[in-house]
Amino acid sequence: MTIEKITIDCTVNHTAHSIRAYPMARLLDVLREGLRLTGMKEGCGEGECGACSVLLNGELVNSCLVPVAQVSGANITTIEGIAAGDQLHAVQQSFLTHGGAQCGICTPGMVLAAISLLERNPNPTEADVRTGLAGNLCRCTGYMKIFAAVVEACQK
């Protein structure tokens, strides 16, 4: 049995898209290969590392675990949709200021996880920050500067 591709209408970074894909295609692959939004990375491919994080209807998700058939009508924001033109989001600026990035693979997911945390909890403790980012792994292990960046970003 061969399944046909389906058409999925959704909004990605404020732009309406009509995507053709197999129903079980991973949102990660559709965004990276179909729409060329390569900011998110594939790390583990099993929901452990958070490198593929996107915001789906405002909620943080691992795009490697979302089949595209489930995003019909959804509003998706990737790291490419966070800055307003040249104007960086406060969290992005804070990561720059604090050197909260080394190789950069985890950075898009870290920034999105931090933004998601600050939207739910504008004044997180350091423990809240650690919990909020617990699903995002940095294999350069540069966590302290990342935590400092998030703590500072919420003070603005």
Place this chain on the structure above:
Amino acid sequence: MRAYLPAYDLQTPANLAEALRLLADAPGVWKPFAGGTDLMVLLEAGKLAHKQFISLWHLPELRGISITDDSITLGAMTTYSQVQTHPILQREFPLLCQAASWTGSVAIQNRGTIGGNIANASPAADSLPALLVYEAELELVSARGARWVSYQSFHTGYKQMAMRSDELIKAIRLPRTTNQWIQHSRKVGTRKAQAISKVCIAALAKIENNTIHDIRLAFGSVAPGPLRCVQTEAVLKSRAIDDATIKDARSALAAELTPIDDIRSTAEYRLRVAGNLLAEFLAGNGIDFHSDR
């Protein structure tokens, strides 16, 4: 090896009736698909054997939390994030909220559902021991109608469940009867976040003057499914909490659990830690405790 995508179907029925019709018309052909946090991992690993799925994620009939004086009912697609932030669940069912906070990370908690956790039927699932001690009931629906079953007897073996191939879990009902009980849970894993349990406990007890009037105990990762430990409970009822009681409880528990060696731990470790978790709970709620833990 990665999955061959054209082999997989994922239907998105418009409503519950349509989903149930698909299940009824071709029994065994379709399987339910919730938030995908388990099934998508299998897909990517090339290990998702079943090929035809029905997405339940978007069905409004399977969402929402409703409250009466006697019970609180969660739609099967209630996510771990929704569980954790619900004020009545926080107040009256803290073990479920705690388990929800242990499950994966924020991104997983936004997609993982209570119904999906039950139907995935992993022995290591964090929320299931809590549902056992709260004596949850499940609403199973099919095109033939709806029925309520006790969750206690739902898992009948490893990944085996007492439901028919045309049925779905629609809702989970928790009786509001345990608010005054002592409530305790703890998970032992490799890491505080993300890790899958080596052993976990959910416990409720009524203890007065150091005597156990009633107790409910459930463990994860120590049997083919989540396990309510009724024999250990029977040993503990009406007993005063002292060293002898704890010793007897450990023996009863060891006889009741059937842990295995796997990638996360060993049977020996699990048995010992399960006993420690039970002793910790009892000792923490008893008086005059001297036992060597």
